[in-house]
Amino acid sequence: MSSHDVTDLAALRPRLPSPLVEVEDERFDRRGVRLLLKRDDLVHPELIGNKWRKLAPNLAVAAGRPVLTFGGAYSNHLRATAAAGRLLGLRTVGVVRGQELADRPLNPSLARCAADGMRLHFVDRATYRRKTESDTLTAILRATGAEDAYVVPEGGSNETAVRGCRALGEELRGHADVVAVACGTGGTLAGLAAGLAPGQRALGIPVLRGGFLTADTEALQIRAFGSLRGDWTLDDRFHCGGYARTTPELHAFADDFEERHGLPVERLYVAKLLYGLVTLTGEGAFPRGTTLAAIVTGRPES
Secondary structure, rough: OOOOEEEEHHHOOOOOOOEEEEEEEEEHHHOOOEEEEEOOOHOOOOOHHHHHHHHHHHHHOOOOOOOOEEOOOOOOOHHHHHHHHHHOOOOEEEEOOOOHHOOOOOOHHHHHHHHHOOEEEEEEEEHHHOOOOOHHHHHHHOOOOOOEEEEOOHOOOOOHHHHHHHHHHHHHHOOOEEEEEEEOHHHHHHHHHHHHHOOOOOEEEEOOOOOOOOHHHHHHHHHHHOOOOOEEEEOOOOOOOOOOOOOOOHHHHHHHHHHHHOOOOOOOOOHHHHHHHHHHOOOOOOOOOEEEEEOOOOOOOO
């Protein structure tokens, strides 16, 4: 990486380490558990939370080349990549799942990507499922005129991103016994667990159904570090039916948490994480005297 690339990323002015704040909440207090919030939602106003952790190291490796990546119609990852492209003067291409969207007005999320200069390329769902196959990827790169692009996977989780997320665990060394994070692809958990000190444990709360995250997280750690790292577990009871699925109970919980603590609670990841931690604490999952840190990876759409 050249000094020019380092300077470019520094120009984004991230707030690192992100703030760590304690909250008083009787649901934890009565069980003898301290709750800390790791405010990764405050790292950067446009590259929020784990998006910064995963995207910044990939942008450094891209070294000024165009960046091509993938996402659905409401992808926060596409939004963050487009914003980074605008801020750094990088050309970005977003491959969007759903050919039928090409003929419709852009939703607010995709409109923001386009306003930030991202070229949107819509593909049918069958092609999207095959996007990691070399023939399909080559055809996509050719169709977008981006043969020289640096390719970042959907959600941003690759070995470079996982190594970037290791810093999140390092920032929490000595501060908590259990560090919990909501999981989509497993990349943040894989890096977080690797960065924690011996004796600390990472807990992942999956926001998707399917039970595939253990294998995916293990694979990411092996690709990033050559072996499994750290002490981590998953509890998949809190996905509320799957990705982008919520329930009235979850919304009521999030509204109540916002009122108690003055913290805007993002619903698809952070609410499920906090709901899971309140439930687990009520079940006695954490011994008295445990300090628990919850990673706030995002904030509600404005």
